[in-house]
Amino acid sequence: MKIPETMQAMVLEAPGRPLRLLKVPMPRPGPEQVLIRVRACGVCRTDLHIVDGELTEPKLPLILGHEIVGTVAAVGEQVQKFRVGDRIGVPWLGYTCGQCRYCRRGRENLCDAPKFTGYTLDGGYAQYTVAQEQYTFHLPEGYSDAAAAPLLCAGLIGYRSYTLAGEGVERLGIYGFGAAAHITIQVAVHQGRQVYAFTRAGDTETQEFARSLGAVWAGGSDQLPPEELDAAIIFAPVGALVPAALRATCKGGVVVCGGIHMSDIPSFPYDLLWGERLVRSVANLTRLDGEEFLALAPKVPVKTEVQTFPLEQANEALNRLRAGQITGAAVLVVPIGEGQ
Ligand SMILES: [Zn+2]
Ligand SMILES: [Zn+2]
Numbered sequence: 139m140k141i142p143e144t145m146q147a148m149v150l151e152a153p154g155r156p157l158r159l160l161k162v163p164m165p166r167p168g169p170e171q172v173l174i175r176v177r178a179c180g181v182c183r184t185d186l187h188i189v190d191g192e193l194t195e196p197k198l199p200l201i202l203g204h205e206i207v208g209t210v211a212a213v214g215e216q217v218q219k220f221r222v223g224d225r226i227g228v229p230w231l232g233y234t235c236g237q238c239r240y241c242r243r244g245r246e247n248l249c250d251a252p253k254f255t256g257y258t259l260d261g262g263y264a265q266y267t268v269a270q271e272q273y274t275f276h277l278p279e280g281y282s283d284a285a286a287a288p289l290l291c292a293g294l295i296g297y298r299s300y301t302l303a304g305e306g307v308e309r310l311g312i313y314g315f316g317a318a319a320h321i322t323i324q325v326a327v328h329q330g331r332q333v334y335a336f337t338r339a340g341d342t343e344t345q346e347f348a349r350s351l352g353a354v355w356a357g358g359s360d361q362l363p364p365e366e367l368d369a370a371i372i373f374a375p376v377g378a379l380v381p382a383a384l385r386a387t388c389k390g391g392v393v394v395c396g397g398i399h400m401s402d403i404p405s406f407p408y409d410l411l412w413g414e415r416l417v418r419s420v421a422n423l424t425r426l427d428g429e430e431f432l433a434l435a436p437k438v439p440v441k442t443e444v445q446t447f448p449l450e451q452a453n454e455a456l457n458r459l460r461a462g463q464i465t466g467a468a469v470l471v472v473p474i475g476e477g478q
Pocket of ligand 1 (some may be wrong): 234236237244249252
């Protein structure tokens with residue numbers, strides 16, 4: 139296969155500006171890297187936080203996108219896991235140092251010197267990208283490229299959040315019913331949990347979507363559920379949901395904040411935390427999370443609901459996500475051009 143000298147990419151030049159469709163040089167894979175022909179790339183809320191300047195240390199100019207599904211187009215000389223033509227998935231965690239105290243303790247998600255796909259490394263809003271082989275995944279069969287994309291962040295982070303909510307959870311609340319929630323609920327229901335879904339007040343369409351995926355109850359985040367929750371996961375980037383979720387949670391319950399950014403958490407009475415309730419965040423993912431979740435997803439089987447947009451409509455996809463107008467997950471699809 140002949141690799142062109144240039145490619146098209148949607149590029150973020152500065153926070154607060156729309157992405158621009160530009161012709162940029164073809165990335166070259168290093169010895170441990172693969173060059174990937176991108177087929178689909180999920181649009182994540184984290185991308186919005188980067189575009190909006192809430193995550194303050196992006197590489198610039200930047201190609202966003204960390205839920206990449208593609209085909210290996212070339213391999214570096216030390217690559218072993220993949221061959222040209224293989225399908226491959228690339229997640230948010232792009233590199234870790236392997237030497238800091240977190241890496242040495244198996245907590246590479248907390249690495250002191252990490253690199254992140256589509257944030258400090260160029261990502262998948264492009265025709266091609268490169269990735270460090272050891273941080274990529276083989277993908278399960280039975281998923282189209284677009285359907286597999288949301289597994290790589292919404293799925294992985296959702297799964298890590300779900301795991302951190304603890305074992306023995308019977309009643310699980312999920313606040314914010316977007317891409318991560320629509321995957322997490324399927325795993326939770328499969329494992330016999332009762333799921334209570336909370337959406338923006340009055341969003342009956344999303345509440346209906348949650349019920350269709352097995353929620354025993356769905357309502358607005360301003361409501362209390364009919365039963366006390368054993369644990370709650372907050373996927374919406376809204377700090378006010380922390381006291382709301384604590385109020386809905388039983389003694390000893392856990393409230394897991396699954397997003398990378400959240401508006402300030404308002405002060406709340408100690409009573410809401412009393413009773414050994416816990417509040418915790420989820421940071422990034424480990425490669426083990428990825429291997430576990432990608433093995434589990436086809437067994438559930440997790441089905442993803444995607445709304446696809448051509449690559450050049452990335453701004454439209456981001457705007458619709460910001461406005462809460464995406465059911466399930468938004469995914470950019472990259473058509474196969476001539477000779478590619
Ligand atoms: Zn490290
Ligand atoms: Zn993400």
